[in-house]
Amino acid sequence: MKPTQILSGGAAPLPIGKYGHYLGHFGHFGGQPQKGIITYGLSANRQNPLAHTAHDAVFNIWRRFYGQVFFWLPAGIAGYYILDWANHRNHYLNSKAGRAEFADSEEE
Structure with missing residues (x-):
């Protein structure tokens, strides 16, 4: 469902997100997630904190x-x-x- 102009504060200058919610300006909370960033984790049981x-x-x-x-x-x-x-x-x-x-x- 696309929000109306009244709900989005008039004419929407920025695009509406994938699921129909306002994404906000760049750098603000709720912005688009960055793509291409890969993070890895390791279980605490597998770590050796005093290695080397x-x-x-x-x-x-x-x-x-x-x-x-x-x-x-x-x-x-x-x-x-x-x-x-x-x-x-x-x-x-x-x-x-x-x-x-x-x-x-x-x-x-």
Whole structure:
């Protein structure tokens, strides 16, 4: 049965669907179903959710590490050597030899 112009809101600008109901504009609920899309499913009893997780985790960790290591490794090495130098310099300045060398430059 074809809806009348009164039921469809006047002159129907869009075609009526296969079974006689209004399909709506593109993108709205009730539109035509897309064709050519095939989906497959697998029963929950047939799935193995932990398949290859250990293998994939190792290689994913390596891939992410290798992609980021050149960003933080130089800064980490530089920071380590700066702190090491500062600690040695502090120990020297607070030693007997350091105090004797820089005793005249201190103003108290």
